[in-house]
Amino acid sequence: MPNTNLLQGTLDLLILKALALTGLHGLGISRRIAQITNGTFQVKPGSLFPALHRMEEAGWLSSSWGDSENNRRARFYRLTAAGRRQLQTETRQWETIALAMASALEAS
Amino acid sequence: MPNTNLLQGTLDLLILKALALTGLHGLGISRRIAQITNGTFQVKPGSLFPALHRMEEAGWLSSSWGDSENNRRARFYRLTAAGRRQLQTETRQWETIALAMASALEAS
DNA sequence: ATACTCGTATAGAAATTCTATAGGACAGTC
DNA sequence: GACTGTCCTATAGAATTTCTATACGAGTAT
Numbered sequence: 001m002p003n004t005n006l007l008q009g010t011l012d013l014l015i016l017k018a019l020a021l022t023g024l025h026g027l028g029i030s031r032r033i034a035q036i037t038n039g040t041f042q043v044k045p046g047s048l049f050p051a052l053h054r055m056e057e058a059g060w061l062s063s064s065w066g067d068s069e070n071n072r073r074a075r076f077y078r079l080t081a082a083g084r085r086q087l088q089t090e091t092r093q094w095e096t097i098a099l100a101m102a103s104a105l106e107a108s
Numbered sequence: 109m110p111n112t113n114l115l116q117g118t119l120d121l122l123i124l125k126a127l128a129l130t131g132l133h134g135l136g137i138s139r140r141i142a143q144i145t146n147g148t149f150q151v152k153p154g155s156l157f158p159a160l161h162r163m164e165e166a167g168w169l170s171s172s173w174g175d176s177e178n179n180r181r182a183r184f185y186r187l188t189a190a191g192r193r194q195l196q197t198e199t200r201q202w203e204t205i206a207l208a209m210a211s212a213l214e215a216s
Numbered sequence: 217a218t219a220c221t222c223g224t225a226t227a228g229a230a231a232t233t234c235t236a237t238a239g240g241a242c243a244g245t246c
Numbered sequence: 247g248a249c250t251g252t253c254c255t256a257t258a259g260a261a262t263t264t265c266t267a268t269a270c271g272a273g274t275a276t
Contacts, residue, residue: 026223049223071273154236229267
């Protein structure tokens with residue numbers, strides 16, 4: 001019974017968008033996503049970290065170890081140039097989908 | 109390389125919405141989805157039929173054999189009462205998600 | 217010491233969707 | 247009648263993403 005909390009496919013876009021302004025470490029990304037979605041999406045570690053690894057593998061993120069605000073060892077992620085392009089692409093895709101769904105749900 | 113054409117989770121809602129007005133057979137549902145989304149979503153048989161079976165299993169649809177407009181044997185699906193409730197539930201869920209995403213994508 | 221928070225990580229399960237393929241039946245044409 | 251195309255349903259198998267649950271190390275505070 002997967003409480004499909006998040007729509008499959010939206011997580012990547014949210015992560016990319018969370019990193020658009022500045023680099024963040026994992027939990028920081030999670031917090032920023034909660035912030036920009038007004039608390040609607042609460043990404044849990046088990047979803048977040050595999051996604052980050054996958055996206056780094058894809059070349060959209062790069063990362064390095066550093067120290068967090070609380071003096072903990074943390075891995076900081078930032079967008080690569082390809083990641084920035086991907087953000088644009090996925091944003092457009094989302095807009096297409098949102099438009100289509102809005103049209104469908106308006107249909108009488 | 110799954111060209112995830114459709115966002116995972118939207119298919120059910122689209123099917124429910126396609127059947128909101130009147131019962132349809134499988135390919136008819138597919139055509140109606142294309143229609144109400146202005147051609148954005150083209151649901152292929154390999155996605156559609158498993159979904160229909162699943163949703164009937166879940167009690168949201170009921171079906172019966174009949175003849176299509178073209179005099180072919182076709183299975184007609186219609187919403188059950190539970191299906192109608194599910195349509196409302198998923199519509200609200202979608203709206204929540206769409207709002208959250210809009211908020212996220214607006215963030216500077 | 218102890219307990220708590222922060223931060224990352226992974227294994228395993230679950231679910232949905234896609235590609236590819238199949239086949240029966242009707243309709244139209246030569 | 248044979249052939250071809252369209253309509254309609256169906257399934258197997260693969261691929262992918264996300265969730266639950268669990269773990270562990272290290273800093274902080276009591």
